[in-house]
Amino acid sequence: MHIHEWPAHERPREKLLARGAAALSDAELLAIFLGSGLRGEDAVATARRLLAEHGPLRRLLDAGPAALAGLRGLGPARACSLTAALELGTRHLAADLARGEALTDPARAGAYFARRLRGLPHEVFAVLFLDTRHRVIAFEELFRGTIDGAEVHAREVVKRALAHNAAALMLGHNHPSGSSEPSAADRAVTLRLKSALALVDVRVLDHFVVGDGPPVSLATRGWV
Missing domain, CATH: 1.10.150 (DNA polymerase; domain 1)
Structure with missing residues (x-):
């Protein structure tokens, strides 16, 4: 029929x-x-x-x-x-983030990281740079790795934050395995970047882990 x-x-x-x-x-x-x-x-x-x-x-x-x-x-x-x-x-989705409105809803940011990073065959670590009112300045993929990890350099993240004159930022990376559960290494790199960026007065607001399901917010877990 x-x-x-x-x-x-x-x-x-x-x-x-x-x-x-x-x-x-x-x-x-x-x-x-x-x-x-x-x-x-x-x-x-x-x-x-x-x-x-x-x-x-x-x-x-x-x-x-x-x-x-x-x-x-x-x-x-x-x-x-x-x-x-x-x-x-x-x-x-990117245009919605770039309309000049403050980014206050973690779900919107998580959805954007998921759309950009989900499905990649290798791990990618990205940063969403924000101004003093938490409006989006730029999104950059800073580090690429293998199927099970990417080396993250705090110095480069600080350098890019200063280049954008960012006041805050959100971190995100994907797990090609499909699991969105943050690892101990994910938590450790979040704290390391938070400490390094605090020295130049840039706040880390969240870190999203992207897998097959909804992205996981480390801030929601109390780990940022």
Whole structure:
């Protein structure tokens, strides 16, 4: 049965218009993007097959344009469109952080770190620099490492903070293993950076660890 023959309230586009995007399943959202399915399949069936074979959703979307282009049901054109859509989402989130409003909600900052760092095959340590009113100045990836660690140099973090004339900052790094639980080393480097930055009157507000689930805030745990 073609999607147009489904009851109106079950069609992905009609459901989105009536109830919002959050009401749709991963397959339904992907089906709207696909527009049509492979021969003999509707778009939802093709989307479900893609998720069953290459999912879950985050794994599929983190595959990268070259890998997406080789998947049956996507191809180069759809892979490029999907990658562009994901980048638009990242830039929208970045624009939200750069509107000149004080960054007071840890969840917003955590979501931004997650979007930038999740899915990377190696560990990356990044910093979000803030002014005296905790408005965003810049986001920089400062250190790259291996699958299980990145060496962090306090001197370089202090140097970049001074270059941006930052009054405060937030730290973040990913765990390629998928675990977002902070390690003893994560806690130690947080305290080391906090001490070094305090010497130049720059506050460390939080440190986020990004894994498969929601990012973990060390400040929420009382470790900053």
